[in-house]
Amino acid sequence: MRNRLLLTTIFAGLAASAAPALSADCDITVGMVMELTGPAGAYGQAGAKSVEMAFRDFNEAGGVDGCKLVTDTRDSQSQGNVAVDQATQLVNIKKVPVIIGGIISSVSIPILTSVTAPAGVVQVSPASSSPTLTELGRQGKTNGVFFRTITSDALQGTAAAKYALDQGFKKIAVIHVNNDFGVNMVREFAAAYEKLGGTITATVPYNExxxxYSAEASSAMTGEPDALYLVSYPVDGATIARAWISGGGKQAFLLNDGMNAKEFIEAVGAEYLENAYGTSSGTSPTASTEYFNANYEAFSGGIAASAPxxxxxxxxxxxxxxxxxxAGKADPAAIKAAIPEVLAAGGEPIHAGKDEFAKALKLIKEGKPVKYEGVIGPVSFDAYGDITGPFRLWKITGGEVTTVSEMSADEVGKVKAEIAK
Known part of the structure; x- marks a missing residue:
């Protein structure tokens, strides 16, 4: 019931925030394709409210020469074909210069290959971590329009492998969602885990x-693993974890970043997850982090700032x-060129919030360089729209996700170099 009320509130809030602004001739519409429903609905709901908060702060700071940024938000339903249809409408009919989304890779990839890259429209994903997105960039198939504010699973898989072995999980079973995200995450994890001395007893893909999922759980139990590596989303993940536990599987888990969710913990039962560990793309705290953590829950109507x-x-x-x-205008090419310019090395540091954005807008008008330092830390994109950063290593204790430590990008790089020998 709480989730239905929250979703209703989010849809109403998004509509209300966009409606008044649409009457102004100079307002600039940005498309959002988010997973508001479906297996990844919790992520999309949190993400949509975060973008709305950023735009509110920006508009209150003065906007683009007094013009507001507004969103046209569409629900992908966590499905690639739905996402493509919604993105096509936004690009071809609404003529948006930017699409923010999707959250999961199986939504972002088809949007990119079918809509934004061919049209030259900028796409920024907050959470799609598949290495396929990097490979598309290497192959010249992204038209340079794709950016993401999360590290690639090529790095997270390595961090997860070392973390699993550090917890004494020398033999591990794997159950993973059978999509681009799940397949790539497990491939990177397996390569590192086995090279570091671990044994994978079973690898079982599942359809959403x-x-x-009793059959999948039963199949994964062969070989007496020390733990289950569950690469999933909160709804299906909880069903799988319950099947694993009820079938007699060890109550020991390694979890991917998206399983850091209250819905998952509550659905499984905190008492069964006292030996559950996970990895997430981490942060290097800045003043933006403090601002966001202090204000997001109230703005979002109760979503925790720690939500994936x-x-x-x-x-x-x-x-x-x-x-x-x-860029000074709603032109995709100009916006693409401007993205690295607002993250300029040596630029004046800019943080989150109305006052900081007002400072940035003044500097931009004066032709001075700015460097946005985000909630996740200082951000810069490479030639393929990727970022690097630390990984958060966490554990579920008493029904709460607690940070155990962090693994820096350099540390991950050293592990990758070690296993490459």
């Missing part, structure tokens, strides 16, 4: 939205807003 995708979605919105201000 099944009523039962929340922090990096604010940064996606802030970078888009500042880039549009730098």
């Amino acid at each position: 939205k099944q009523a039962s 995708a929340a922090d990096r979605s604010y940064d996606a919105g802030a970078i888009v807003a500042l880039a549009i201000a730098k």
